[in-house]
Amino acid sequence: MKKQFAIIGMGRFGSSICRELFHMGHEVIAIDTDEKKLSLARSFTTETFVGNGTDESFLEKIGIRNFDHVIVAIGDDIQASILTTLHVKDQNVPNVWVKAQNDYHHKVLDKIGADRIFHPEKEMGSRIAAYLTSDTVLDYIDLSADYSIIEMLATKKVAGKTLIELDPRKRYGCTVIAVKQKHQVDVTPDPAEPIKEGDILILIGDKRDLRRFREGELS
Structure with missing residues (x-):
C-alpha cells in the first residue's frame, strides 16, 4: 500500500531514507532550508519545499498535519531538531520519528513525545524504511547490497498454513x-507444523524477493 511521508532535513541520513522510500513506490516530500540539497534530491522525491521546520506557520502552510509519517532528520542542530519535533507533534501527526x-x-x-528515535550511526536508511512501510517487519539486517535477513510477524493471513503450503523458496x-514463538527460537x-x-518468521534472501513475500503473504 502506497503511503505518504515527509522528511525534514536532507543530509546524508534524510536523503538515504527518502531514496529508499521513493524507490519502494511511496510518495515522499523533502523539506530543507538548503535549496541545493533539495535539488539533488528531486530525482527521488515526489515534491520538495524550501523552508525551516522550526517555523510553525511554514509547517501549517505545506499541510504537515496531513501526513501520517514525518521523519525529522535534521543534522547537528539539536535545538532545531527539538523545536521541529514539538511543532510537528502540535500538528497532531500520528507518527513522528526523529534522528538523535x-x-x-x-x-x-x-x-x-517523539514516537520513535533513531541513532543513525547504528541504523541504516534502508532498515528504517522497512520499518516505516510495514507493520509486519520487526528486524532487518543487511548482508550485502542485495541480500538481507528479515524478521516478519505472521498475520491472520498465514495463520494455520504450513511452510510446505507457503513454499517461500x-x-x-x-x-x-527459523521461527520464533514467544521466547523460543x-x-x-x-x-508441516501450522x-x-x-x-x-526469520527469512533470508534477495531484498526484492523478501518484499514480494511480505506483500504477497503477510499484507
Whole structure:
C-alpha cells in the first residue's frame, strides 16, 4: 500500500531514507532550508519545499498535519531538531520519528513525545524504511547490497498454513531459516507444523524477493 511521508532535513541520513522510500513506490516530500540539497534530491522525491521546520506557520502552510509519517532528520542542530519535533507533534501527526545526535538529545525527544528515535550511526536508511512501510517487519539486517535477513510477524493471513503450503523458496526465492514463538527460537522448523498468528518468521534472501513475500503473504 502506497503511503505518504515527509522528511525534514536532507543530509546524508534524510536523503538515504527518502531514496529508499521513493524507490519502494511511496510518495515522499523533502523539506530543507538548503535549496541545493533539495535539488539533488528531486530525482527521488515526489515534491520538495524550501523552508525551516522550526517555523510553525511554514509547517501549517505545506499541510504537515496531513501526513501520517514525518521523519525529522535534521543534522547537528539539536535545538532545531527539538523545536521541529514539538511543532510537528502540535500538528497532531500520528507518527513522528526523529534522528538523535546523542543520549541527551534522545532523552529530550522522548520527553516531548517523539514516537520513535533513531541513532543513525547504528541504523541504516534502508532498515528504517522497512520499518516505516510495514507493520509486519520487526528486524532487518543487511548482508550485502542485495541480500538481507528479515524478521516478519505472521498475520491472520498465514495463520494455520504450513511452510510446505507457503513454499517461500519456490514461490518467492527466499528461505525461512527459523521461527520464533514467544521466547523460543526453532532453527529447524517443522515444515508441516501450522504457523500461528504472532509467530515470527526469520527469512533470508534477495531484498526484492523478501518484499514480494511480505506483500504477497503477510499484507
